Amino acid sequence: MEESLPTDRFVTALRRRLGAEGVLDAPERIARFMVEQRGRYPGQGRVVARPRSTEEVADTVRLCQQHRVAIVPQSGNTGTVGGASPRHAGELLLSLERLHRIRQMDAEDGLLTAEAGCTLSDLQQTAEEAGWFLPLSLASEQQCRLGGNLATNAGGLNVLRYGMARRMTLGIEVVLSDGRVWSDLRGLSKDNSGYDLRDLFIGSEGTLGIITAATLRLAPQPRNRRVALIAMENVATALPLLRLAQSECGDAVSAAELMSQTALGMARLLPDTPENPLPTAPWYLLLELATPDPRADLDEALQAGLLQFQEAGAIRDAVVAPTGAAARRLWQLRTAIPEGQKRAGASIKHDISIRPGQIAAFIPAALAAVEQACPGARPCIFGHVGDGNLHFNVSQPETMSAETFDHHLDSLNRAVHDEVHRFAGSVAAEHGVGQLKRAEVLRYADPVHTELMRRIRQALDPEGLLNPGKGAT
Ligand SMILES: Cc1cc2nc3c(=O)[nH]c(=O)nc-3n(C[C@H](O)[C@H](O)[C@H](O)COP(=O)(O)OP(=O)(O)OC[C@H]3O[C@@H](n4cnc5c(N)ncnc54)[C@H](O)[C@@H]3O)c2cc1C
Structure with a gap:
């Protein structure tokens, strides 16, 4: 067939x-x-x-x-x-690119109903024009579209505060494998009238149905913002810093991005990436604080926390930028990393998650395993430290050809993923399974979990016509 x-x-x-x-x-x-x-x-x-x-x-x-x-x-x-x-x-x-209608912007309830082909940036703009905020934010937001965001249960930069795509979705419309349409776009926050089918389709990567529209829950616009870039002596400082910021500012802490020096260096391979304003340090943390409350003194809270860590010798320096161009430049250092890494040659990527509290122990263990599997390989580590989600990517050694490096795919996957498994983590954190992660996910999966997922897939797509060969079933 x-x-x-x-x-x-x-x-x-x-x-x-x-x-x-x-x-x-x-x-x-x-x-x-x-x-x-x-x-x-x-x-x-x-x-x-x-x-x-x-x-x-x-x-x-x-x-x-x-x-x-x-x-x-x-x-x-x-x-x-x-x-x-x-x-x-x-x-x-x-x-789905031609299904790009905004069906309804309900400004009273902060609900946006749109079709699967709307780009994420168009949806963000629609929300903003109506006085609301769509917190889903990815470096690919100009190109990615709502259907794909929900099919992958996308994560991104604001998960810490707002959760993944699933948490922002109140309803979906799906074409089933037999051509029937199941639609629930009522925008209800509470509905315990049965199994949660919406959440089953979200994250199913096109294997259970075709998502054609969704109703998203928007948030109040966080107009009062600060972005801080912090140069750290040690990766172990990142989490205590984040926890302190959260205890001082609560929910205002909306993003916490960890970046290694190598990752920042690769971001700078793109010609329009701004200069790193801080002295060289092994690790950097980018924190964003954002709140709708215009009276909240974010500067004072941030400065107090930073001073405490600086006095203890844990951080080398920090810069804080308000909203606007300066804040965007700091963010650019982070969002340029994936493209910058492409310029550094071939890479083998690992999108993993563990408990945030394990990150400081995981990173040195995984680095040692990588060095053993492929000496000279350049780990490019960045990611959403507050969610325990790291992009533990590995670029080819400078002296090795891309082809030779590709032969290390299995050994590098084993090196990183065995450590993830040892730390009770996931080898597919936010990008999904697709073709790339299928064997890896199945390798570490709980057989009961896999069996349940297979039964669900069989029930919803008995002919096996929806995205065959993809996903962990
Ligand atoms: C530079 C860059 C940065 C990125 N950063 C992030 C990040 O921070 N966080 C993150 O989570 N991801 C990130 N991604 C990955 C990607 O952007 C996300 O997975 C995104 O959600 C995919 O959306 P899409 O519209 O491009 O989906 P596609 O690539 O078109 O599809 C993705 C999957 O969903 C299925 N699918 C697509 N549309 C539908 C539909 N309507 N119904 C059912 N199934 C469907 C496809 O079959 C496929 O399996 C990044 C990618 C790039 C290139």
């Missing part, structure tokens, strides 16, 4: 339903959908469907059922685990 091309009969029927612009098969027009972030899983599909409405998605899925064509949903195509790439020429790439 998967290996053979979709038949002419199928493509003709699809074109009849979606129109000429709704079905693409010219190689030059489908090329951009087949590009994959990591370059590891280039899409093999030959046909792209671009429906414009939930009804058109439902009809596309029904046609796929009739013709037994597998479906790979794609929204913004920024996923980093190969989840949105067709593995075979016979799979249909179903792009």
Whole structure:
């Protein structure tokens, strides 16, 4: 089924339903959908469907059922685990990019109902114009789209304060594998009338249904903001600093990003990354404090905490910026790291999570394991320290070719992931499983958990047409 091309009969029927612009098969027009972030899983599909409405998605899925064509949903195509790439020429790439209507901005209740193809940055702007704040924020926010954000249960920069995408979602609309539509966009905060199907579809990476719309819960706009960059002697300082900031400022602490010196150096490989304003230090912490309360004295709280650590010799220096260009420049040091790391050559990436309190012990243990697996490899460590989520990436040694380095994929995965397992963590924290993490997640998984997930997948997609070969089932 998967290996053979979709038949002419199928493509003709699809074109009849979606129109000429709704079905693409010219190689030059489908090329951009087949590009994959990591370059590891280039899409093999030959046909792209671009429906414009939930009804058109439902009809596309029904046609796929009739013709037994597998479906790979794609929204913004920024996923980093190969989840949105067709593995075979016979799979249909179903792009949600033309479902981009804002259905309702309810300014009274702070609820935004939008379609899966809206970019995250457009949604942030819609919320802002209505006097609200959409806290989901990723470095890819100009490209990624709501459907993909929910299908991956995206995390990002504000999870510490606001949680992952799931926590911001009050309702979703989904096209099921048989073409029926399940929709609950009522925007209820409380509904204990049965199993939570919404949360099942969120994070399911296109394996249980196609998300076509969602209702998001917005937050009050945090107009009073401070961003602090802190140079630390030791990674073990990061968590006590964060905990102190939280005890002084409570929920105002919305982000806490850890960066190694190597990671900051790689960010600076991008030409427009600003200079690091602080002296060289092995580790940096970027803290953001933000509150809707204009009277809160964030400076005083921050300075008191920083002074305490400086006197104890735990931090070398710090800069604090208010809202505006200076704060954006500090953030740029962090958000430029993924692109900067690409400029440093080939890399093997690990998106892991452990309890935050274990980070100071985990990092040296994992660094030692990496050095043993591939001497000279350059760990580029950054991430959301308050969530216990590190991007424990490893770049090729300067003296090694990319090809030789790639042969270390298995040994480096083993080095880092065995440590994660030893610390009772997860080897797939926020980017999902896709193709990249499938074997790794299954390797460490609890068999009961895997078995339950397989049964759910079988119940919702008995023909196995939704994103086959992806996810941990
Ligand atoms: C520079 C950069 C920084 C990033 N930073 C972060 C970060 O901080 N935190 C984070 O969590 N992620 C991050 N990512 C990863 C990525 O941006 C997120 O996973 C994002 O949520 C994916 O959204 P998308 O629209 O691009 O999804 P896609 O790449 O199109 O798809 C992702 C997965 O969801 C499935 N899917 C897509 N749309 C639907 C749908 N409508 N219904 C059902 N299934 C669907 C796909 O089949 C695929 O399995 C980053 C990526 C880049 C390139």
